[in-house]
Amino acid sequence: MSSNGKQHTNGNGNGHGRIYEIAERIATAEFAAFDPKAEIEEAVRLILLNVGEDPERDGLLRTPHRVAKMYDELLEGYRQDVATIINNAMFDVEYGEGEMIVVANIDYTSMCEHHMLPFTGKAHVAYIPRDKVVGLSKIPRIVDMFARRLQVQERLTNEIANALHEHLNPLGVIVVVEGQHSCAALRGVKKHGVNMITTAKRGDFRTNPALVQEFYRLAGL
Numbered sequence: 001m002s003s004n005g006k007q008h009t010n011g012n013g014n015g016h017g018r019i020y021e022i023a024e025r026i027a028t029a030e031f032a033a034f035d036p037k038a039e040i041e042e043a044v045r046l047i048l049l050n051v052g053e054d055p056e057r058d059g060l061l062r063t064p065h066r067v068a069k070m071y072d073e074l075l076e077g078y079r080q081d082v083a084t085i086i087n088n089a090m091f092d093v094e095y096g097e098g099e100m101i102v103v104a105n106i107d108y109t110s111m112c113e114h115h116m117l118p119f120t121g122k123a124h125v126a127y128i129p130r131d132k133v134v135g136l137s138k139i140p141r142i143v144d145m146f147a148r149r150l151q152v153q154e155r156l157t158n159e160i161a162n163a164l165h166e167h168l169n170p171l172g173v174i175v176v177v178e179g180q181h182s183c184a185a186l187r188g189v190k191k192h193g194v195n196m197i198t199t200a201k202r203g204d205f206r207t208n209p210a211l212v213q214e215f216y217r218l219a220g221l
């Protein structure tokens, strides 16, 4: 073993060898030649085999390709960042001091990190500008960026609030996320349409309940 005590485990006979091999390749210069989509296709073929299917039959032949493409779209948020999305689209606007801007009913599609099944719903956001406002289209794009990663709804809500609080430097931010989780609907919790609601408040929304009430009224919640 080397003096820093680190030891690489290159497959130990318990079936994890391939995962370590892939992790090793990602960690090394081979990354440049690494094709994540091809690896996902291979993984989907393994799943098909292991549930007792024949990945070579007609209907399944292109399934690994489709699934890899789908993950590429549904998880594109890993390749995005808030600063690039905002792209300096911050404006000086005459607006009443302490007044809020509400962006309600933002549809999102996310994927639960526990089961890799979709959850969908609406996000409702408000902020109280300090001196600048952000372009209207940017807030739904920020919601999308965090939604298109493996998520739990609680963290999704917090990450949206933190990003807006950090990048808009507002007096306050509130985020309410509603979500319907297909993992709950499909797996025994037979309550279809059950709605989970999560909230995150920053700044003035934390200390002033009247602002929260006003937000709920304006957002129609």
Ligand SMILES: [Zn+2]
Pocket: 112, 113, 114, 115, 116, 117, 181, 183, 184
């Ligand atoms: Zn789940």
